[in-house]
Amino acid sequence: MAKAKSAYSIPTKVGRLDTHIFVIWVDNESGVLARVVGLFSGRGYNIESLAVAEVDATKKISRITIVTTGTPQVIDQIKLQLKKLVPVHKVADFKREDKKVIFKEMALLKVVGNKKKIEKTLKACKSFNPVILDKTKQSVVIQITALRREIDKMSKKLKSFGLTSTSRTGAIAMTRGAEVFK
């Protein structure tokens, strides 16, 4: 056996990876996003998507939604580390498969093409709450809201219809029903 040249232990088991959505309520002060994001990069956690905006102007509270993957142990750590940050008020985390939670992403899609292609595009988008934001003879800008993988699929599909530009938000989340996360 080759002699190990490190005094650190090398992990032999690799855990199962889950996708989780973290919702973090923070004071909207300067540097707060850097603190949250820096925690992820500094500790080697990964960010799939990120959405942030102030949600309460009087209390100056922002809501950050982060999609990440990790082993159950890592997910646990992320939550506990986030809670330690001084401007963080509360942290919720949901599994992507969680039926009690609504996840949505928005995308703006620009399709350039003839009338036929634009019609095909609109038809394809039908089930994703399409809103036509701009239309000319050669182009259309559509807004759709859907799940990440649905948008992934759409942008692949629309390539052949003349999709030239895609702009996407990160996922945002809300629980179903009357309950509010405390």
Next chain:
Amino acid sequence: MSKLYSGAEIVFKCLEDQDVKFIFGYPGGAVLPIYDELKNHSTIKHILVRHEQGAGHAAEGYARSSGKPGVVLVTSGPGATNVVTALTDAYMDSVPLVCISGQVPTHLIGTDAFQECDTTGITRPCTKHNWLVKDIKDLSKVLHEAFKVATTGRPGPVLVDIPKDIQFAKTNYSKPKKEKKLNGKINNMFTQNEIDKFIDLISKTKKPIIYTGGGVINSGPKASENLREFVRLLGFPITSTLQGLGAFPGDDNQFIGMLGMHGTYEANNAMHDCDLLINIGARFDDRITGKIDEFSPKSKKIHVDIDPSSINKIIKVDLAIVGDVNEVINAAIKKIEKKQNGFKNSNKQRISKWWEQIQKWRTKNSLGFVNSNKTIKPQHAVQRLYELTKKQDTFITTEVGQHQMWAAQHYKFNKPNRWMTSGGLGTMGYGLPAAVGVQIAHPDKLVIDIAGEASVLMTMQEMSTAVQYNLPIKIFILNNQYMGMVRQWQELLHEKNYSESYSEALPDFVKLAEAYGCKGLKAENPDELDIKIKEMVDHKGPVIFDCHVDPNENCFPMIPSGKPHNQMILGPNDKDENKITGKGKALV
């Protein structure tokens, strides 16, 4: 209308209200208004260091030996970047520091002004929290909050960056609020149910071990007292991490030595074979656990910690109690006392076999070494230092490396807050400035920095600070002319390729001491060691002691690379036995 104060005045009013007696700092352009105000505040003494890193470590030494937060004052740009190592060190070892840094005036921020740097950006990952004060009205609130964040929960460093124009601006001063509500960051909400489970596990164990860490020290002297009562009540063996030394008396029979990479044979084997592991205020650091997959495989694990993120981070535990160590132990003691009288005795009977096993491991004498009458063995030097200073209340700091481990192994601590060492970050150059801070906090006590010649040269300039304030610190250098721990690893792991670990052209430490205006001593053979140590201890001022030791000595025992606790290298005489596999050794 109430009186208006300048930002600089508010800084001092806050420090006064927070009962700060000493600031460790170094002036510069962006903090001049604060330095100008210093003369008006006689209760606060400023200690001028020679490098900002020294200020940070001195404040750490002050904080760790006194239990009060250390305060650092530095200028913008290089002042702030120089203190980053000390902040990171304090963050890793949970030391409460409040660092106040000057910043260029607000209208110049972002213009690459002279001595500007993004201080809050740079220090964000190495502080518990930091603030850039852009409005004078926020200043007093932020400073009080800074002290609160630094000292509550798991302690740590914080930084407040104050632009120069804010130091001149004027506003009202507000006193610290005495508030009960604590923003949910202080976690001390363990339940009686958890204590009951704790006691239940204790009452069933046959092979227990208590593993304590720096959390006990941070919980205050009362925690150490309670720990002693708790451990004696149970009769369990106790081991400690590097940072926890002193919480339980080092010369007590129930104490089985430090654990981990350079821990004792009995402590590590007990960790491996136990059926109940009680972690109190420690964090399963990788120097402690060795190979994670084979860490204490047969035990139920209990973890008491004030930081919820420490729990299940490295090692999954069966019972987690999130709370202040002192209060958890207190609750446990109360619960035990309530139990019928039989509890304590049955407990001790049940574990008598376990103690027999531990005694067997003890006979290995894993801290033993082959002494010499020709050269000074470093372990021998530390042992003599201990014997000759144990009668007085001695404070020990160290640098980082072999000498640090020998100090931890051979110097026995009987009280908390007497042992200051850089464990988490492993900062060479920590010990000398830390000794300065310790001596400031305890002017009449004996303060010794057990040092290596390589480490101590990193912050040697602080001797000048010691001389300026007449701080009688003793720098006891175990001089082996090598970066000893680097050399040891190169010997064991890199086929003795001693790449760049030999220090050529070392200074004459005696002459260096004289150049700084303090006393220099040198010992080269074992015969003169005791006399010279006595001379050092008896000298009223600062001393640099150059103790020439065997350059080839290695620090044993040692858990080698990626191995579990029961596969230790015991020492040079153990080479053959080391080839026996883990199972075999555990049976010895």
